[in-house]
Amino acid sequence: MITPQLLNPASIALVGASNDVSKPGGKVLYNILKHGYKGELYGVNPKEQQVQGVPCFATCDELPEIDLAIVAIAANQVEAALRSLAYYKNCKAFILFSAGFSEAGEAGKMLEQRCVQIVEKTGGTLIGPNCIGVITGNYKGVFAGPVPAYDPMGCDCVSASGATMVYLLESAIPRGLKFRDIFSVGNSAQVGVEDVLQYWDETYDPAYSSSIKLLYMEQIADPARFLKHARSLVNKGCRIAAIKAGNTEAGSRAVSSHTGALAGSDAAVSALFRKAGIIRCYSRIELVYVAAIFTIKPLQGNRIAVITHAGGPGVMLTDILVKGGMEVPPITGPKADELLAKLYPGSSVSNPIDFLATGNAQQLGEILDYVDNEFDDIDGAVVVFGTTGMWRVDDVYQVLHEKIKTCRKPIFPILPSAIQAAEEVSHFHTMGHVNFTDEVSFGYVLTRVNKLQLPYPDAQLPAEDADLIREVIRRNTAGYLQPDEVTALLRAAGIPTAGQATANTQEEAIVAANRLGFPLVMKVVGPVHKSDVGGVVLGIESEAEVTANYKQLMGIAGAEAVLLQQQLSGIEVYMGAKAEPPFGKLILCGLGGIFVEVFKDVSAALSPVHPDEAARMIRRLRSYPIIQGARGKAGVNEELLVQTILKLSALLEAAPEIIEMDINPLLGNPDVLVAVDARILIEK
Amino acid sequence: MITPQLLNPASIALVGASNDVSKPGGKVLYNILKHGYKGELYGVNPKEQQVQGVPCFATCDELPEIDLAIVAIAANQVEAALRSLAYYKNCKAFILFSAGFSEAGEAGKMLEQRCVQIVEKTGGTLIGPNCIGVITGNYKGVFAGPVPAYDPMGCDCVSASGATMVYLLESAIPRGLKFRDIFSVGNSAQVGVEDVLQYWDETYDPAYSSSIKLLYMEQIADPARFLKHARSLVNKGCRIAAIKAGNTEAGSRAVSSHTGALAGSDAAVSALFRKAGIIRCYSRIELVYVAAIFTIKPLQGNRIAVITHAGGPGVMLTDILVKGGMEVPPITGPKADELLAKLYPGSSVSNPIDFLATGNAQQLGEILDYVDNEFDDIDGAVVVFGTTGMWRVDDVYQVLHEKIKTCRKPIFPILPSAIQAAEEVSHFHTMGHVNFTDEVSFGYVLTRVNKLQLPYPDAQLPAEDADLIREVIRRNTAGYLQPDEVTALLRAAGIPTAGQATANTQEEAIVAANRLGFPLVMKVVGPVHKSDVGGVVLGIESEAEVTANYKQLMGIAGAEAVLLQQQLSGIEVYMGAKAEPPFGKLILCGLGGIFVEVFKDVSAALSPVHPDEAARMIRRLRSYPIIQGARGKAGVNEELLVQTILKLSALLEAAPEIIEMDINPLLGNPDVLVAVDARILIEK
Incomplete structure (x- = not known):
């Protein structure tokens, strides 16, 4: 539960406040003061009467009533402070920076639980422990990282790792990405990623809320709640990108020593994200690129015009877009000839549209107008424009700015001159835009974003008997x-x-x-x-x-x-199911034999499986051409495959005692799909 | 042919010299002057008598004898200038910035050929046209891009795209990468990538030459010469990374229509790179990361210690390393306990070694000493260390600097705080180091570099009859x-x-x-x-x-x-061959039927195939477990597969008239491999 006092406190107490900004209790106060918090501010520190100009008390007991407490003291002093604040100061929100709780062993875990109990007894919110803090429109309650300028339409973030949040900002700010609310939830003792999603979902207002949500997690403790709110947000028009780390055995070991969490099944995480319409990222830089793409209006197709004054980057970008299933279609015809005549001799409009190293702002404007108005089989444009260093490119970026605002089709700006055009790029950011620096990294991420599906609704799956x-x-x-x-x-x-x-x-x-x-x-x-x-x-x-x-x-x-x-004949199909706590049952399908065992060519979805989800499971298989009927041989009836996946899912819903199940093989052809062998393991 | 006058000119004439540094002929002169060229300098410009303080003549005819001419005038004036310089001024090296040659159509192509003829008649070198220039230890003859400080052990570069070279520098310099000679070869009218490789090969001296070579190409006109010199350089201890992008002239649409093919020229490029021991990159940023890894001593194994003060990035890095086939093995035992005792409570040494946000320089030193001296099953370390922004991390980076110098095992520094630790990172660069900013991008590239094989020697393949x-x-x-x-x-x-x-x-x-x-x-x-x-x-x-x-x-x-x-029984194997001009014959192998046709699971190598290369072709197949014998079924004799690939290659060498050939299937089991059906297409 997230209380209003966490988001919009009328008063904040800094427990462990310091004049030393190289300490968390000093730096957070510095950040709160610097970024213009308007409410009451108090420090708690037995050695000081004033801290950074703020009145300071020796103990929490001396404080007046307080909305939010930010606690930056040793773990063994936290419990007493919380008790004083929660029971006597009507404090309803706590941000706990201190480490030494559940990540530090059994005693820390018990201490953490006691802290949560104190806070919950009076209906409060606890963020952390072991976190870097919270940023809202009201205050900048963080001790670490570059503090981004607050943008009401910027990205909302929640991270289970403070360092990842810090380094995410380090990667994001130089690319112009703007931020709104940031929650570093640390050990998630009370408030985890699910709670933040729920808060965003329940308070979502398209006029006032950010539509971009970025998540970093090492565990998903409550997948059902996660799914409910993530799906709801996406259905309301949000776009969500998330990293779930710890997806290998060694990575899980790293997770457990980092936050004490259980990493959980990687296939289940991917299945959950697909169901919720979330794009899964694997690195900070990928998350930044996805978020930056989210700030630009969505593509309504996959046909791209590559516009550049730099041949090589245009070629590499074209390669990666095409490899990822997008199109860079030829542009020809009278309108193309008309455009070509407006460019310098030697230019090309055949796509990539290359208007040469000498190409200028006015020409870029012409090109973007033609792409927007004349070339109907183009859905969006990528503009790669840097500088040789001989002249400034402010005018070019001004045109980009205007066309991004006015064109119906999305325009993605790749501005590679991080050194030579640093000032122009920076000014471009102040006009509200992002930029990408590497065309291939961008192209790869764009192809991923463009494949993202909407969430699958909950399925009603009555079992036959x-x-x-x-x-x-x-x-x-x-x-x-x-x-x-x-x-x-x-x-x-x-x-x-x-x-x-x-x-x-x-x-x-x-x-x-x-x-x-x-x-x-x-x-x-x-x-x-x-x-x-x-x-x-x-x-x-x-x-x-x-x-x-x-x-x-x-x-x-x-x-x-x-x-x-x-003995029946047909193509061997594999279907299976597996309990993956806490995610529920994972339904699996693929072709049997070597396809499953050697090629690991298996699709997964969490039960209950929606019909569209089942259809995508089948089409996602690398062996899908065999199902369609490859090499002149009969395939397998796709509709029967879908129906059988749904029946399997319905069986699992009706019999949750089934914890493992394989139907291997089913034999399929264009007319029938029959289970030949199966094993079922139940648990009671 | 690269003349000594190109590398080390005693005199340079700037044809098209200008006082305006927003023009190529002004900026290149500015760069040459700024970076301390020691020889004679002259300008040619009918409107000036002095340019940027350099004596200037109205025409080339008035110049004294000249070693190198840098030509920045309109294409239609170039031929006359070259004639004057080559025939009357003993000029043996030309860098031609001007555009409007073969890239601009048939007339330009003929002009370009006449220019080459003029230069070759007097034994000179021509770089370009349509390029940004050349950088050597002697002079900085480029008009575009940030000019990197010259480092005699920095990366040598050659690029067929000037813009790619410029933007590569924009990505590389902020990561501390140093550069030596840079050749922007433009249209490669006379000097192409092969010539630069040949020059590097023939002049290679381990004491004075750089061991890192970076290439960007859009065509490989002479693959045999490319292979010869690239392989020779790698065998001498060089490491080469290269991008080969789609062809600009035909556009990347040509590439896309070939994507469905079994072995387009793209497969030939990859096969050529494998034969030469070159790592193939697909983006500027990947090239930069590979080059930065090349500056660090090579790993002698694949077992990594992940050392961090930041949990989340450590988890993501561990995941990507393990997914790429490397190990992040648990670290346990008395020595691990001993190390743990030296760290703050709550730290973990189980790998990742997490020494907490409060971890300091001295602790990092201890950890690196233990990794280097005590943990025998660790081959190298990755250190992820940024800053919360509360204190400077100079002391930590000083320790990193010392340990990178003194430790036997390689240490890879990931310094993610591009904003907050910008000064410290910059100072780290001045101590001679690179840094990586994104741990996952780094991890992905490291796994690729660590799989790189040495070149395959030329194979002697006598055909049986x-x-x-x-x-x-x-x-x-x-x-x-x-x-x-x-x-x-x-x-x-x-x-x-x-x-x-x-x-x-x-x-x-x-x-x-x-x-x-x-x-x-x-x-x-x-x-x-x-x-x-x-x-x-x-x-x-x-x-x-x-x-x-x-x-x-x-x-x-x-x-x-x-x-x-x-009718024989066994596993269906596919082998084939295809003429891929100008690369020669591409030999293909894989399992037959759906594996080739649906999964496109085919390995390729250029003929003549070396036995080790044939063995790797087989092991690289995704279906390799079936060849080994999966699911309790007999596999295929691997030695016979290797021998048959070699015999097929020998056949192609003896009968170059064969332009296409399929043996499909061969039937194989642990004892025999027999061709059942084949077709052969010859051309005379």
Whole structure:
């Protein structure tokens, strides 16, 4: 819960206030004073009566009532200070810089919990501990980092790492990115990323709120709440970019020693972001480029005009855009010829539009007008314009400024002369614009942003026979289900299965074989990885083969029975599900065999899966051309794949006890999709 | 040919000299004067008698003898100036800034050729036209860009794009990268990238030459010479990074229409770079990061200690290193405990080594000493250290400076505080170091640099029966070879083929079938894409089936005969070759079928292929686990794959008339690799 006092305090107490700006309690006060906080300010420091011109008290007990306390004292003194402030000073907001809490071991964790309890008892908000602070329109409560000028339409940020926030600003400010509210949530003892998202969501007003949200996280403690508010914000018109670090084993180890958090499944994080319509970033610089692209009106297509006075960068940019699936289409025709005539001899308008090193501001204006008004198969422009260093380029950037404001199509400015045109670029920023310095980094990020999908709505997934599903779950104990139970669950979910029977004797096997019809597959029951122990025999054509193979399969260690199945033909499809706490169930699909096991070509989505989400899962597969029918061979019915993913998801929703499940393979062709083998693990 | 007068001129004439530094002829003179050129300087300008304090003549004819002329006049005046200088002034080096030559159409192209002829007639060197100039230890002959301080051990550069060179410097200088000789070769009328490489190679002296070479190219006109000198330089201890962008003339649209191809010229460029031991970059910033890594002693392994006072960046860096195949191994044991005791409470040494926001210079020194001396399973360290902005970090960077100098293991400095620690970072640069600003960009590039292989030596590849190969080529006309001729070529190359026979009648088919033995494959002869027209029938087991299928296959449009082959089993392998002028023949290999056609999982190398290169081709495949034997199934004999690639390469060397060739499939298992189907296209 974020209290109004955190956002808009009428009074702030600095506990641990200092005259020394090389200390957090000095620097934060300096920042608050410098950036014109209008409310009451008090310090707490037993050694001072005034700090940086602000009245200072020896203890918290001496303070008047206070809205917000910023606490920068040793961990072992924090609890007493909080108690005094919360219980006696009506303080409803706390920012705790101090380290030495849950990130420092068990005792720190307990101390942290006690602090949260004190704050919650009186309905307050606690930010941190182990954070660099908060910036709002009201005050600049941070002790670290360059303090960006406050822009009411700038990016809103929340970060679980203070250093990442600081270094993000270090990368962002030189590119003209503006900022609004910043929350460094540190250990997230009470307020985490989810709470900040919820606050942004619940207070969102298109006229007054920023539409760009940037997140850095090392854990997502409450994915359901995260999804709810992130999705809601995106649906209201926000654009969200997020880093979730700790996505490898070594990275998870780093996370746990950094903030004590559990990193969680990387595939689940990506699936969550896709569901919420969030773009996932992996570095500060990528986050900065994405945020800068977010400040420019969205592209309504993927056809780009590359406009430059510098050939090489234009070529590299064109390469990366095309590699990322965008188009740099040829520009030809009478209007192109007309434009060409307005440029210096030797220029080219065929796209890239290269108006030479001598190209000037007026020509850039002409080019942008033609792109905006005359070239209908162009959706936006990228302008690469630096300087040789021989003359200033203020006039060019002035034209860029005007055209970005007035053109219907988005214009992305790449201004590479960080040294020689530093002043002009800086002035361009003051006119409200961002710039990109490296054309290829920009192009890569643009292709990613342009592929971003809107969030998937919540899916309603009624299972075909929920009663039967519950019945099967009820009558089984925890562990792997027997083949008949697996079949029952699949059928109850509406997933077709191959005709099959379990035989406990040779005679039963022959009876079943004749009932199912040849050709047949025979599989050992018992061992989990049947193929690895030679427990699967294909192409059984006669009673004699049934007899021989029954004996052989029952000789395998762990054999309990033999399963006989119709041998169907088609493309092997894999589907599966896995509990990924706290994210819920991850639904997986791909083509079977080597595609899953060698190429790791698997798509994932969090259950419940929306139909559009299922369709995207399939189309995202690298093996999708095989599903479509490659090399003159029949593919797999895409609609049946989608329906089966949805039925699988519905099964998981009806039977949350299923913690792991594989249908491997299903056999698919243009007409049918049938489960041939499956295993299901339940937990109770 | 690069003359000594270009590198070390005793006199320079500026043709088109100006007092106006916003003109090329003014700015280049300004740069030459400012950076202390010691030789004779003259201007040529009919309107001036002195330019920027330098004596000026009305025409070139009035000049004394001159070593180097820098020409900055309109294209239509250039030829006369060159004639005067080359024929009458003994001028042996020309830098031609002027545009309006081959890039501007046919007339410009002819003018350019005449200029080259004038220069070559007297044994001179021509740089450009359409370039920004040259920087050597002797003079700074450039009109554009920030002029870097000259460092005799700095990076040597050559660029086919002046703007790319300028913007590369704009990105490189703020990261502390130092530069030595710079060649902007423009249109490469006479001197191209190959010539500059040759010059660097032939004059290389480890004591006096820079070991870092950076290239930007849009074409490689002479790949053989490029390879020769690049490989030689790398073998002498140089490290080369290069961007090869799409062709400006055809535009990158040409590149995009080739993206779907198996092996366009882009694959040839990558193959050439691999053969030469060059790292391929795709952006200016990547080139800068690679160059900066090259300035630091090479890693002797892939195990990294991540050292930081900032948790989040440490986590992101760890993630990207591990994803790129490097290790951030846990650090434990008594020595780790000993180090931990020297750090502030709450620090972690388990890797990342996190010594907290309060960590200081002395602690960093301790950590680096432990990494260098005590932690044997660590090969190098990355230090991420910025500032909160509360204190200066000069002492920390001083320690970094000392440890980079003295430690045996490489140390990579990531200094993210571009704003707040700008002065300290700048001072760090003056001590001779580079820095990286974004930890993830750095980590990605480090994993690429660490995978770089040494060049492959030239391979000696005697074909098994060169006489027979020549005989087959001689007796065939251009076009696709008949099956028997294909078989003869494969056998002459030593590539085993499946037993087979061509039948022109039903009776011949039956005789052949009985000779080859069942099971058989029958294929239509005539149509090129047999599978697509139903022209391949597998599993023929009897004379009756031979009869039936013969009739059916001969009914296919274009059918000329029927081929019968032993039906072998194994994994389908694809090999091929393609003429890629001017690069020569590109040899391709991968697994057959969908792996080639859907996943585009193909490795390429330029012929002649070295055995180590062939081995790497195989291991680079995404489907390599299948070759090794995945999922309990037999794989393909790797040594036979290597040998067959070499035999294919030998065939191409012996028969350069082959311009396209596919062996698809070969069937392979742990014991044999046999060509089952192949087509060969020759050109005469």
